[in-house]
Amino acid sequence: MQFMTVEQYQLVKKQAKKILNTYTTTKDQKVIQAIQALVQEKIDEKLTFTEISQQLQLQPIFNIETKEQLHYFLNDIKPYVIPFQAPTANELKKLFPKEKKLKLPNLDSYDWKETSYLSWFDAGTNRKYIVYREEGTLKGVRGVFSHSEKVGICTVCNQHAKVGMLLVAKKGTDLGTYTKKGNYLCQDSKACNEALSDLSKFEDFVENLT
Numbered sequence: 363m364q365f366m367t368v369e370q371y372q373l374v375k376k377q378a379k380k381i382l383n384t385y386t387t388t389k390d391q392k393v394i395q396a397i398q399a400l401v402q403e404k405i406d407e408k409l410t411f412t413e414i415s416q417q418l419q420l421q422p423i424f425n426i427e428t429k430e431q432l433h434y435f436l437n438d439i440k441p442y443v444i445p446f447q448a449p450t451a452n453e454l455k456k457l458f459p460k461e462k463k464l465k466l467p468n469l470d471s472y473d474w475k476e477t478s479y480l481s482w483f484d485a486g487t488n489r490k491y492i493v494y495r496e497e498g499t500l501k502g503v504r505g506v507f508s509h510s511e512k513v514g515i516c517t518v519c520n521q522h523a524k525v526g527m528l529l530v531a532k533k534g535t536d537l538g539t540y541t542k543k544g545n546y547l548c549q550d551s552k553a554c555n556e557a558l559s560d561l562s563k564f565e566d567f568v569e570n571l572t
């Protein structure tokens with residue numbers, strides 16, 4: 363039975379890497395135990411288990427000493443991830459009805475168990491599209507995205523990465539007025555999703571835009 367959301371899975375992945383990193387950098391048992399305790403704390407904070415077997419699935423995380431073990435661990439737990447419910451091309455078109463020539467992404471290229479939000483860029487129009495689900499309902503925003511060579515902090519995942527500025531026109535309080543909201547966002551949406559282990563940051567981000 364699937365019991366982890368994508369964001370929770372990304373968090374577990376991050377913690378697994380932390381354990382591996384600890385084993386590769388120190389032999390000090392006290393340090394290792396301290397990190398293991400921190401990882402346990404993070405997992406307890408973020409995940410709720412309804413069965414003991416779910417907890418047991420994650421137990422090997424504490425003994426990941428090699429890259430290979432990390433690889434196997436992630437493979438083993440991936441079946442328990444609840445994937446992003448993939449939209450159809452038609453559903454995407456309905457989200458952006460004003461766009462006659464909407465360029466759609468290749469939906470087969472996504473790993474939905476690694477995806478908390480869907481995003482793609484149309485180089486022809488410089489538009490970046492962001493699609494997500496809010497209580498199951500598909501929603502979308504789009505804006506003009508300017509790439510930069512700069513490394514900055516992404517508003518969504520908070521990692522240091524190559525970012526760009528996403529400008530979204532937002533309806534003002536007076537009829538017919540618009541304000542533009544800008545946010546720094548990862549250029550690489552796949553990496554952004556991977557770094558996104560706290561979905562509330564993403565929710566704040568879209569709430570601010572829409």
Ligand SMILES: [Zn+2]
Pocket residue numbers: 516517518519520521523547548553554555557
């Ligand atoms: Zn990001």
